[in-house]
Amino acid sequence: MASAKVTINSPSGLKITIPTGIFIDNEFRPSLQGGQTFESVNPATGKTLCSIARGSVSDVDAAVASSRKAYKTVWGKKSTPGQRAAALFKWAELIEANAQELAELESLDNGKPVWMARDFDVADSAGCIRYYAGLADKIEGKTIEQVEGEKLAFTRVEPLGVCGQIIPWNYPIQMFAWKVGPALAAGNCVVMKPAEQTPLSALRLAELSIEAGFPPGVLNVVNGFGADVGDAIAKHMDIDKVAFTGSTATGRRIMASAAASNLKKVTLELGGKSPVVVFESADLDQAVNWATMGILYNQGQDCTAGSRLFVQDSIYEKFMPKLIANFKAHKIGDPFHPDTFQGSQVSKVQQERILSYIEAGKAEGAKVEVGGGAWTEGAGEFANGFFVQPTIFSGCKKGMKIVDEEIFGPVLAVAKFSTEEEAIQLANDTAYGLGAGVFSNDSRQCMRMASALEAGTVWVNSYVALSNAVPFGGMKASGMGRELGVDAIKEYTQVKAVHYNY
Numbered sequence: 145m146a147s148a149k150v151t152i153n154s155p156s157g158l159k160i161t162i163p164t165g166i167f168i169d170n171e172f173r174p175s176l177q178g179g180q181t182f183e184s185v186n187p188a189t190g191k192t193l194c195s196i197a198r199g200s201v202s203d204v205d206a207a208v209a210s211s212r213k214a215y216k217t218v219w220g221k222k223s224t225p226g227q228r229a230a231a232l233f234k235w236a237e238l239i240e241a242n243a244q245e246l247a248e249l250e251s252l253d254n255g256k257p258v259w260m261a262r263d264f265d266v267a268d269s270a271g272c273i274r275y276y277a278g279l280a281d282k283i284e285g286k287t288i289e290q291v292e293g294e295k296l297a298f299t300r301v302e303p304l305g306v307c308g309q310i311i312p313w314n315y316p317i318q319m320f321a322w323k324v325g326p327a328l329a330a331g332n333c334v335v336m337k338p339a340e341q342t343p344l345s346a347l348r349l350a351e352l353s354i355e356a357g358f359p360p361g362v363l364n365v366v367n368g369f370g371a372d373v374g375d376a377i378a379k380h381m382d383i384d385k386v387a388f389t390g391s392t393a394t395g396r397r398i399m400a401s402a403a404a405s406n407l408k409k410v411t412l413e414l415g416g417k418s419p420v421v422v423f424e425s426a427d428l429d430q431a432v433n434w435a436t437m438g439i440l441y442n443q444g445q446d447c448t449a450g451s452r453l454f455v456q457d458s459i460y461e462k463f464m465p466k467l468i469a470n471f472k473a474h475k476i477g478d479p480f481h482p483d484t485f486q487g488s489q490v491s492k493v494q495q496e497r498i499l500s501y502i503e504a505g506k507a508e509g510a511k512v513e514v515g516g517g518a519w520t521e522g523a524g525e526f527a528n529g530f531f532v533q534p535t536i537f538s539g540c541k542k543g544m545k546i547v548d549e550e551i552f553g554p555v556l557a558v559a560k561f562s563t564e565e566e567a568i569q570l571a572n573d574t575a576y577g578l579g580a581g582v583f584s585n586d587s588r589q590c591m592r593m594a595s596a597l598e599a600g601t602v603w604v605n606s607y608v609a610l611s612n613a614v615p616f617g618g619m620k621a622s623g624m625g626r627e628l629g630v631d632a633i634k635e636y637t638q639v640k641a642v643h644y645n646y
């Protein structure tokens with residue numbers, strides 16, 4: 145049986161105490177299936193951190209019943225936008241007040257550098273919750289005058305009801321915030337399933353949500369595995385919408401389950417194989433820095449990772465040495481060291497998956513320019529961690545696995561192009577359409593590229609940075625629906641038309 149709370153001794157000296165149970169009705173309790181548990185591992189050391197309650201189908205049922213009750217009695221149309229905003233504003237404040245602890249927890253569970261988790265993941269998450277707190281009282285319908293045969297029609301913008309949210313392990317806190325922020329602001333109740341690799345920060349966020357003043361049942365968190373908790377959410381007959389971020393394969397399964405159950409609404413934020421195109425007029429140092437950031441940020445475990453780099457042939461020989469030097473300059477290792485840029489991959493499974501892609505790249509004839517294996521040399525106390533060397537392959541072509549498939553690691557596939565037309569063709573030659581980058585000092589060329597690239601987000605002379613106010617999502621096989629910005633509110637509301645004959 146999961147103990148009620150566990151204290152983790154962080155390498156910084158901080159003692160981090162978190163609840164370990166399933167979070168339902170503002171209480172943490174053991175799993176309904178025999179109090180079963182699973183272990184959370186620190187991927188930088190390979191050592192177990194703690195045991196967590198492992199949810200089951202019965203726990204999902206209990207969470208949905210609790211959320212439905214809260215929706216009908218205290219949230220949804222029984223709450224005011226002001227009440228919802230107040231709880232969200234307070235929660236954002238509490239997240240900020242606990243930023244260091246949350247960042248260390250996130251790093252211990254995920255392997256990412258603490259400073260990155262604190263200054264980006266946690267800071268952006270508090271910002272996201274605050275952004276949606278501010279939007280809660282700005283959700284508006286419209287009036288349509290002089291409707292034929294009647295006097296007036298107007299629209300009501302209403303919440304959907306109970307939303308199931310299934311998130312991945314690459315940005316556990318941020319994905320949590322992106323999903324619950326708009327859902328709760330719009331009046332929905334949430335059953336959240338964190339990834340089994342990174343269950344910890346969600347438990348602390350849930351604990352803080354009680355302090356923020358959310359009534360019981362508005363937010364429930366069921367940790368556990370995809371095959372039972374995730375699948376139960378996707379198939380549940382009393383969940384109105386499922387929002388998912390993760391792999392394309394799981395996204396397909398979730399959509400099929402939603403269609404075969406109660407036709408719940410679905411939004412999917414799936415994988416990518418995003419292109420970055422560098423033209424000869426570009427500021428090369430700027431392009432090198434962003435292209436490096438684009439693939440190494442978050443250990444390459446980013447759905448928009450700029451994993452295919454196309455460099456115009458006229459600048460290729462000047463560009464590559466700069467890029468290789470920049471890769472070598474990024475410090476890998478101890479996630480608690482302030483100089484570390486690259487921590488460990490999230491798990492042994494993920495590390496092995498990335499290494500198998502690296503071997504495939506070598507076997508298929510691409511040239512290793514830097515990296516090309518696990519990081520072990522000089523690893524010291526991190527020798528059992530799941531690290532991968534920042535790796536560049538050149539001479540990459542369509543048909544190679546490292547060019548066609550999402551690796552989700554610090555592995556960059558580079559190729560040359562000669563004309564803008566060829567760059568567009570190469571960049572768009574993928575089933576995915578999440579992100580794309582273009583580097584050029586020709587503003588007309590930038591505008592042409594922004595139009596031609598088939599991606600939900602195009603960065604011009606930058607990469608990977610997002611804003612809570614700007615919509616984010618995929619084209620093609622990268623998903624459907626948008627997160628962030630005002631657009632996300634639309635994904636968590638439905639429009640009712642009222643014809644009024646007065």
Ligand code: NAD
Pocket residue numbers: 310311312313314337338339340368369370371373374375378389390391392394395397398413414415416446447497550551552
């Ligand atoms: P995954 O898609 O299987 O897992 C993501 C989430 O979905 C987790 O919470 C998981 O428990 C849940 N899940 C798994 N199976 C489910 C099911 N049948 N029904 C409902 N929920 C289910 O991803 P993974 O196996 O952890 O990683 C595999 C690959 O997916 C990665 O290498 C990467 O390429 C990709 N990925 C992409 C993202 C992204 O942000 N786009 C995030 C994580 C992983």
